Amino acid sequence: MSSAVQAALGPNLPPDDDVRGAARVVVISFGLWQRLFGADLHIVGRSIILSERPFTIVGVMPRGFTYPAGADAWAPLVSQLADIRGPGLPDFVENRDASVLHILGRLKEDSASALRAQISIV
Numbered sequence: 262m263s264s265a266v267q268a269a270l271g272p273n274l275p276p277d278d279d280v281r282g283a284a285r286v287v288v289i290s291f292g293l294w295q296r297l298f299g300a301d302l303h304i305v306g307r308s309i310i311l312s313e314r315p316f317t318i319v320g321v322m323p324r325g326f327t328y329p330a331g332a333d334a335w336a337p338l339v340s341q342l343a344d345i346r347g348p349g350l351p352d353f354v355e356n357r358d359a360s361v362l363h364i365l366g367r368l369k370e371d372s373a374s375a376l377r378a379q380i381s382i383v
Contacts, residue, residue: 270294271305271320278319279337286336287311288320293333311336 267273268288278286287309298304307318311334322335 266323266326268320269323270302271318273320274335274337279339281339283337283340285314285316285340286319287316288322288335289318290322290333291324291326294321309334 269291271288274286274288277283289304289309294300294304297309298307301307304318304321308315309318310316316334316336
C-alpha cells in the first residue's frame with residue numbers, strides 16, 4: 262500500500278504494525294467500506310474476518326485507490342507471513358531464502374545507480 266496516498270478514514274498502516282506478534286490490522290477499500298459496512302463513519306476499530314482470521318479495521322482508503330486492481334483490503338506483510346505454517350514449510354518471516362513475493366517498483370529518473378548501491382548492501 263502506498264504511503265503517498267492517505268487513508269480517507271483512520272491512518273495508513275504504520276511500520277510498527279508490521280512486526281511478528283503485532284495485532285492483526287487491516288485497511289479496507291472505499292468500495293468494501295460502502296458495500297459491506299454501509300459507509301459507517303465509525304468503522305475504525307471494528308472487526309472483520311478475512312481468510313478465517315479476525316482483523317481490526319484501522320482505516321479506509323479513499324475512493325479510487327485501486328492498487329493492485331481489485332484489492333479490497335491491505336494488511337501488514339509480517340502478520341500474514343507468520344500465519345503460513347505447516348510441516349516442511351520454512352519460516353517465511355525469518356528465512357531470506359523463502360520466496361513468496363514478487364515486488365515491482367518504479368524508479369525516478371537518474372536513480373538506478375543509487376538503487377544498485379542500496380541493493381548491494383542487502
